[in-house]
Amino acid sequence: NAGVTQTPKFQVLKTGQSMTLQCAQDMNHNSMYWYRQDPGMGLRLIYYSASEGTTDKGEVPNGYNVSRLNKREFSLRLESAAPSQTSVYFCASKSRGTDTQYFGPGTRLTVL
Amino acid sequence: AQSVTQPDIHITVSEGASLELRCNYSYGATPYLFWYVQSPGQGLQLLLKYFSGDTLVQGIKGFEAEFKRSQSSFNLRKPSVHWSDAAEYFCAVGAGGSGTYKYIFGTGTRLKVLA
Numbered sequence: 001n002a003g004v005t006q007t008p009k010f011q012v013l014k015t016g017q018s019m020t021l022q023c024a025q026d027m028n029h030n031s032m033y034w035y036r037q038d039p040g041m042g043l044r045l046i047y048y049s050a051s052e053g054t055t056d057k058g059e060v061p062n063g064y065n066v067s068r069l070n071k072r073e074f075s076l077r078l079e080s081a082a083p084s085q086t087s088v089y090f091c092a093s094k095s096r097g098t099d100t101q102y103f104g105p106g107t108r109l110t111v112l
Numbered sequence: 113a114q115s116v117t118q119p120d121i122h123i124t125v126s127e128g129a130s131l132e133l134r135c136n137y138s139y140g141a142t143p144y145l146f147w148y149v150q151s152p153g154q155g156l157q158l159l160l161k162y163f164s165g166d167t168l169v170q171g172i173k174g175f176e177a178e179f180k181r182s183q184s185s186f187n188l189r190k191p192s193v194h195w196s197d198a199a200e201y202f203c204a205v206g207a208g209g210s211g212t213y214k215y216i217f218g219t220g221t222r223l224k225v226l227a
Contacts (some may be wrong), residue, residue: 004155040219041221042214042217042218043217045214048214090155093214100158100161103156103157106154
């Protein structure tokens with residue numbers, strides 16, 4: 001039982017490049033979330049998916065897209081990376097009927 | 113609007129000393145409250161949570177937190193800090209219904225422990 005896994009762990013991009021951050025959970029959770037963490041700002045919600053087939057914007061969705069591929073996987077895509085998207089990205093998941101989110105180890109992204 | 117405030121950005125304590133990290137929230141209904149810890153380079157680990165009932169909740173690693181509705185606070189405490197407690201601590205409130213449930217995080221408190 002690996003919990004929530006994220007790939008890659010580290011990534012460096014040039015401005016304008018695109019990439020997809022992958023997240024998978026093996027806990028049969030319904031809800032999944034993407035956050036970004038920046039110094040002094042805590043974690044801010046980018047997008048979330050309450051259940052398979054649904055996605056909704058969070059606090060800071062601009063510049064990102066998401067896909068809930070199936071119940072296990074929730075990907076985050078940067079179509080044209082900008083230096084302002086340099087951050088640590090965390091994926092989380094939650095089971096229906098509970099209120100606790102479980103977090104992955106994070107992806108550290110640098111955009112030059 | 114819902115919000116979480118952690119007024120202390122950095123706290124330094126000596127090993128063996130007691131610790132209290134402050135968290136204040138703004139939320140219209142009865143909140144679900146959480147404390148998470150993040151060690152350097154790691155993800156977030158749940159320390160404890162409050163949903164209802166006893167306002168003093170016990171967590172892992174010897175931490176506890178007390179929910180005070182009148183003060184809109186959920187402060188984290190530990191009687192004797194260990195060097196391994198050096199980390200960043202986040203308070204969060206769970207908001208929304210079953211289809212829109214999400215966390216609102218505070219900005220975090222970084223704890224330094226002096227030997």
